[in-house]
Amino acid sequence: MNGGRGQNGHPHGLREDDLLDLVEGSHDVAATALPPALHQRVAQLRADRAALQALGECPAPGGLVAAAQRIAERQALLEMEGEAQGRLAVSTISVKRPSLLETFFADRMSRRLALAAALAIVAGGVALVATRPGTSGPTPSIPITTADSGTGQTEPPLVPPAAADGPVPFDVASARADPGEQAIAVDEPAATALTMAQADDQGPAPMALDRALALAREGRLALRIISADTERAELRLDRLTLRDRPADGWRVAGIAPAGAVPTIRYAAPETPGPDVTALADAGPLPSELEHIDPAPLPPLPVYERPAGMVYIAEVRLDAESLSALLGAVGGRPGEQARFEELAAPAQPPQPALTLDAVMWWAQPAEAWEFWGRIPVAVERP
Amino acid sequence: MDRPVENPRPLTEAEAREHALVAAIRRGDSSAWTELLTRYQHRLHTICFRMTGDRELAADLTQDAMVKIIEGIGKYDGLSRLSTWIIRVTMNVVLSRIRSEKHRRHASLDAGPRDSAHRGGPALPFSDAGSGELADARRVEQEDERQRIGAALLRIDAEQRSLLILRDVNGLEYEHIAQTLGVPLGTVKSRLFRAREALRREMEAIEPDCSLQGGHEKGKINESGGRIES
Numbered sequence: 001m002n003g004g005r006g007q008n009g010h011p012h013g014l015r016e017d018d019l020l021d022l023v024e025g026s027h028d029v030a031a032t033a034l035p036p037a038l039h040q041r042v043a044q045l046r047a048d049r050a051a052l053q054a055l056g057e058c059p060a061p062g063g064l065v066a067a068a069q070r071i072a073e074r075q076a077l078l079e080m081e082g083e084a085q086g087r088l089a090v091s092t093i094s095v096k097r098p099s100l101l102e103t104f105f106a107d108r109m110s111r112r113l114a115l116a117a118a119l120a121i122v123a124g125g126v127a128l129v130a131t132r133p134g135t136s137g138p139t140p141s142i143p144i145t146t147a148d149s150g151t152g153q154t155e156p157p158l159v160p161p162a163a164a165d166g167p168v169p170f171d172v173a174s175a176r177a178d179p180g181e182q183a184i185a186v187d188e189p190a191a192t193a194l195t196m197a198q199a200d201d202q203g204p205a206p207m208a209l210d211r212a213l214a215l216a217r218e219g220r221l222a223l224r225i226i227s228a229d230t231e232r233a234e235l236r237l238d239r240l241t242l243r244d245r246p247a248d249g250w251r252v253a254g255i256a257p258a259g260a261v262p263t264i265r266y267a268a269p270e271t272p273g274p275d276v277t278a279l280a281d282a283g284p285l286p287s288e289l290e291h292i293d294p295a296p297l298p299p300l301p302v303y304e305r306p307a308g309m310v311y312i313a314e315v316r317l318d319a320e321s322l323s324a325l326l327g328a329v330g331g332r333p334g335e336q337a338r339f340e341e342l343a344a345p346a347q348p349p350q351p352a353l354t355l356d357a358v359m360w361w362a363q364p365a366e367a368w369e370f371w372g373r374i375p376v377a378v379e380r381p
Numbered sequence: 382m383d384r385p386v387e388n389p390r391p392l393t394e395a396e397a398r399e400h401a402l403v404a405a406i407r408r409g410d411s412s413a414w415t416e417l418l419t420r421y422q423h424r425l426h427t428i429c430f431r432m433t434g435d436r437e438l439a440a441d442l443t444q445d446a447m448v449k450i451i452e453g454i455g456k457y458d459g460l461s462r463l464s465t466w467i468i469r470v471t472m473n474v475v476l477s478r479i480r481s482e483k484h485r486r487h488a489s490l491d492a493g494p495r496d497s498a499h500r501g502g503p504a505l506p507f508s509d510a511g512s513g514e515l516a517d518a519r520r521v522e523q524e525d526e527r528q529r530i531g532a533a534l535l536r537i538d539a540e541q542r543s544l545l546i547l548r549d550v551n552g553l554e555y556e557h558i559a560q561t562l563g564v565p566l567g568t569v570k571s572r573l574f575r576a577r578e579a580l581r582r583e584m585e586a587i588e589p590d591c592s593l594q595g596g597h598e599k600g601k602i603n604e605s606g607g608r609i610e611s
Contacts, residue, residue, distance in 0.1 A: 016574040017567075023577060045577050048584060051530040052549035054523075060426035061440050065418040068447030069411075075448070239441065 249321025
């Protein structure tokens with residue numbers, strides 16, 4: 001003892017263990033001869049402990065266990081896939097699609113035919129100009145008339161812009177990252193189809209909400225999230241499935257069941273191409289070219305591309321709810337979320353009859369709300 | 382270091398069932414996970430919520446902890462109680478998050494619990510009373526006291542907070558707390574007492590009227606109460 005203090009410097013020779021016993025009830029405070037100040041302090045600490053014990057349990061929100069199991073399952077699958085392949089599950093294949101001209105000039109015979117055709121055109125042009133009254137002399141060449149020729153612009157190639165160099169159309173396979181299902185999805189034309197017709201990374205201009213709403217009513221609206229970190233985007237969507245916010249006009253119902261939405265075919269945005277009708281207006285082809293059968297184009301190569309998950313979102317069919325959904329699931333740094341038009345209705349799985357649906361029918365017609373289900377695809381750029 | 386070792390003892394019915402569930406999980410029965418995690422979900426969520434005071438963050442942390450439990454069940458050696466191991470994983474997740482966001486969240490934690498009550502929502506922080514009528518003055522007083530203790534809890538150091546939550550909210554014995562936090566038994570007792578003192582100081586720093594407003598008059602300690610100095 002030193003001046004009435006215990007080993008740990010507490011007064012009256014009490015150690016922390018003793019004081020803790022006093023607070024937690026192992027010792028009878030009343031029977032312990034404590035100074036009034038210390039007695040009061042111990043009583044306060046006991047009251048604090050009682051208050052903490054009275055806080056009770058805080059129930060976990062529903063769906064937490066299922067969501068955790070789903071995340072753990074997906075992480076395990078990703079790890080297995082990475083171990084099996086010994087590399088990241090991201091395709092680095094860059095496919096170059098040959099253009100029409102490249103295909104045509106691929107062999108010697110085609111080159112000779114092209115040369116003959118060019119000579120015939122030049123000769124025909126010279127003859128045409130020579131026979132035209134008032135023409136003083138031949139012109140060097142006759143350009144093929146196109147829609148833009150009047151503006152003096154360069155003639156566009158006879159290739160749709162989308163077919164120029166760059167990634168070819170690719171298939172985004174099923175929501176479940178099952179290689180077997182991906183292969184089936186590519187070969188299965190009857191499937192609902194998530195074939196992307198145009199792989200432009202920049203993407204088209206944002207779709208107007210009115211247009212998105214109209215497409216949603218037709219079942220032809222998809223929400224596409226393009227993220228370099230798809231796992232992060234998927235985790236966010238997984239967490240959103242825990243929230244039940246019908247008042248916001250939308251909710252993420254969960255991951256699309258395997259096979260329910262095997263693929264989604266995005267509609268290619270309309271792009272202006274060359275006006276080939278002008279060729280028809282130029283009159284019949286020279287006889288030298290009539291016997292030439294245009295060689296059939298080789299089939300487009302189809303490459304599978306690792307796909308992210310496909311979720312199903314339920315949204316009230318009004319512009320405000322669509323906007324809220326878009327804002328909630330996308331818009332993070334490094335991500336791009338946009339509505340996309342589907343070539344055909346995706347026909348996402350319909351929910352079983354729920355209490356909400358029953359209530360819906362129980363309401364007067366003016367109180368009905370129309371909800372739609374749209375796929376939310378998470379993809380890499 | 383007097384690290385405690387649990388004595389062999391007969392298993393309770395609940396513990397025996399949990400052992401059976403772990404065995405089933407190791408045999409590859411994934412459905413056993415659902416039962417096991419469902420048993421613990423409220424307990425783990427309570428720890429996360431009391432540690433953070435934020436319901437949404439608590440749900441996220443509980444989910445993260447569950448994922449780590451699923452991933453790490455192979456590392457459970459069976460020497461300690463399953464509950465001890467599960468709570469240790471959860472507490473590590475929470476403390477790790479708190480440490481990583483300490484600087485960023487310091488201001489918001491100082492300002493009191495982040496919950497819907499401060500955003501005008503219906504639920505009060507640390508209020509489990511729901512929307513029941515609070516007509517009784519005694520209930521109002523109790524609710525005020527609960528909010529004060531909850532706010533004070535969030536103001537103390539996270540390690541001290543974890544001790545109080547494990548001991549008083551979860552009701553763990555000293556030995557299990559020592560195993561959960563990986564510290565000796567004596568250290569648990571001394572730290573626990575200091576945590577109680579820290580909590581008392583924060584309680585005294587929060588005037589009853591200020592607790593609902595997140596007021597913080599740190600340092601205002603009632604010296605006349607015979608405060609025990611360590």
